[in-house]
Amino acid sequence: MLIDHWPLLGLRLRTDRLELRLPTDDELADLADLAVHGVHRPDERPFLTPWTDLPPRELARRVVQWQWQTRGEWTPQRWTLQLAVFAHGRPVGVQQVSGRDFAVLREVKSASWLGLEHHGQGIGREMRAAMLHLAFAGLDAEYAVTESFADNPAPLAVSKRLGYQPDGISRDVLHGEVRVSERLRLSRRDWAASDRAAVTVDGLDACRELFGLPPAD
Template structure:
């Protein structure tokens, strides 16, 4: 069976309303359709990698390529777990947990996107909480990091609500112009915990920690 060779397929995070897991190929195509339909309002630029500026077909293709690339390049020293977010089987978007040298640093980073119709309903916060539960309670992380544009009020609010604290700034280039992101850090001590059911972790734990 595929799961014998790729036990990440068994990993599943369940919250009150959501299920987070690796999508199968047809579900991945459905998630690409969600991205093609839009993940933020016109004129907004919430991502440093401007993939949402692409035409819809290319935007969808980038979701497929990004997901396949994260699986193909996976090693315990450098990994990115991209999980589909589903509500009652309906795909809402993708959230990701990634790390380098996790066995030594015990730090993770997160990113996410949801289809525009699913904004403003708490799904993004609920999905991030599930990722953080996996990191802190399942994988024994000491900190979770994120970087957010200073004008991205929604993501800033979610991060601070969950207990992230300021950790400096980053300066990057987007469309030839400098942009500033706030670096935010959530430590194990500031993590308040959550009610999340994790299934299938033991079978793939060695994939995260060499």
């Protein structure tokens, strides 16, 4: 079976409302359709990569290709896990977590998007909390980092409510203009001291080698 060769297919994160896992091909098509219907208001540009500026067919194709690309380029030294987020059995967005030389650095970086119709329901915070549980409790990370445009308050508010601390800024160019992002960092100690919702993780032991980690005791 494919899961024997790619055990990440069996990885599951669950919260009270959500399930995070790799999507099937049909579910990936649903995710692509969700992105086409909008992940932010038309007058906003909250992402550095302007993939939401693409025509609908090309945008949908990019969503599919990015899932395939991250799986195909996965190594224990550099990996990106794109977990589809499901609420009531329907895909509502994607929670991404990536690592570079994770076995040594013990640091993950996250990014995410959520279908526009699902904004404002606390889903963004809940899916990030599930990812942090995977990183700290499951993979024994020391730090989690993220960044968001300084004028994009929603993800910054999520980060700060989860205990992230300021970690400087980064400056990039988007559409010929300078965009400033706030970087934030969460330590394992601060995560452990925070008030956290319950998260369960299944199927991780079979995946540890893919993250560059030794087998579980």
